[in-house]
Amino acid sequence: MTEETPFDIVGPEAITAGRATDAYFDRTMEALEHAGKNPNVVAEVSADQFPTGEFAVLAGLKDAAHLLEGHPVDVDALPEGQLFDHGPVMRIEGQYQEFARLETSLLGFLSHPTGIATNALRARRAAPESTVLSFGSRHVHPSLGAMVERSALIGGLDGISNVAAGEVIDREAGGTMPHALVICFGRGNQEAAWQAFDEAVGPGVPRVALCDTYSDEVDEAIRAVEAVPDLDSIRLDTTSSRRGDFRRIVQEVRWELDARGHDDVGIFLSGGLDPTTLRELRDVADGFGVGGYVSNAEPKDFALDIVSIDGEPVAKRGKLSGKKAVYRTDTGSHEVGLADEEGPGDAESLFEPLLRDGELVREFDIDDATRRARKDAEAVGFGDHADQ
Numbered sequence: 001m002t003e004e005t006p007f008d009i010v011g012p013e014a015i016t017a018g019r020a021t022d023a024y025f026d027r028t029m030e031a032l033e034h035a036g037k038n039p040n041v042v043a044e045v046s047a048d049q050f051p052t053g054e055f056a057v058l059a060g061l062k063d064a065a066h067l068l069e070g071h072p073v074d075v076d077a078l079p080e081g082q083l084f085d086h087g088p089v090m091r092i093e094g095q096y097q098e099f100a101r102l103e104t105s106l107l108g109f110l111s112h113p114t115g116i117a118t119n120a121l122r123a124r125r126a127a128p129e130s131t132v133l134s135f136g137s138r139h140v141h142p143s144l145g146a147m148v149e150r151s152a153l154i155g156g157l158d159g160i161s162n163v164a165a166g167e168v169i170d171r172e173a174g175g176t177m178p179h180a181l182v183i184c185f186g187r188g189n190q191e192a193a194w195q196a197f198d199e200a201v202g203p204g205v206p207r208v209a210l211c212d213t214y215s216d217e218v219d220e221a222i223r224a225v226e227a228v229p230d231l232d233s234i235r236l237d238t239t240s241s242r243r244g245d246f247r248r249i250v251q252e253v254r255w256e257l258d259a260r261g262h263d264d265v266g267i268f269l270s271g272g273l274d275p276t277t278l279r280e281l282r283d284v285a286d287g288f289g290v291g292g293y294v295s296n297a298e299p300k301d302f303a304l305d306i307v308s309i310d311g312e313p314v315a316k317r318g319k320l321s322g323k324k325a326v327y328r329t330d331t332g333s334h335e336v337g338l339a340d341e342e343g344p345g346d347a348e349s350l351f352e353p354l355l356r357d358g359e360l361v362r363e364f365d366i367d368d369a370t371r372r373a374r375k376d377a378e379a380v381g382f383g384d385h386a387d388q
């Protein structure tokens, strides 16, 4: 069946119906139905069986939960924003045929957002006192915008840029101006562009002038503060080939603004930033826009494995059998054990009910997830060093 759509997008109906699946699950269903087999299983989603010391931030759980909703299964999972470095992040219990076809979409719903939220948290921790905004939705397929922005917020970024994504996740998108606006007014007329922006946009929009389009950053910054009296900030997005020593350029701009009594005008930076450059620049700038480093994060490599059939532990080679529980000790370490054994000491059990007999039993809140990620990052020292 071919659906007529203007874009190459697999829609929500196909995902919900289980058609966004690898064909081998269709074959599996045919074979199981043919053989009259539909065992009771425990299946777990995990990235690593043993501790790696490399923590990641769980995200995408809301979509994963809605995918499984309505299927007669019980599901437990870590809360969104939880840091983990091994062990299951989700456990599904039920008859295998009830969810076999959903595996492809389920893993995708978790893998990509978890990668993005993890890099967002790295960026967050690299510049903890600065405003850090998500600028990266332009690097991914537009159908993924809301996923990118939601995951970036879970990792702790302060704001998003994608307007439609904001409508989906109920957050207002923010933004300054592109070079295109300045160029539309012509070389030498940067003031006209900055003033048009100031006159046109709503009162709640921060006045931020882009000051690197045609001439030197110091020259444009001085001209911008003189042209727009209530300017909040300037933004420098200097192309990498023209950057030289970007830190020195920013320091020079700061000095010249301060020397003219504009120490209240902030400096906002963007363009190819990552945790290393955020660390280098965080004491000379007030805020950053981070795009590709976050939106192009490598997806976390999750797998779904059956670990128990009709109560008997099973696993393929290289995987650990048996229904598991996940704990966080008071020192922050992440521990995994069999579910029917007692957890270590005072450890906090991390699995929470997500679905019971197909019914959603958990609510999702981006701010809660963000707080959890921050608290966890502090506990395990995630992102404290440049190499993490």
Ligand SMILES: O=P(O)(O)OC[C@H]1O[C@H](OP(=O)(O)OP(=O)(O)O)[C@H](O)[C@@H]1O
Residues within 6 Å of the ligand: 135, 136, 139, 177, 178, 179, 180, 237, 270, 271, 272, 273, 289, 290, 291, 292, 293
């Ligand atoms: O490099 P990233 O971290 O992915 O940041 C995303 C982009 O956001 C900025 O766009 P800007 O509005 O300055 O682009 P323009 O040149 O198209 O105006 C900057 O130029 C980056 O290309």
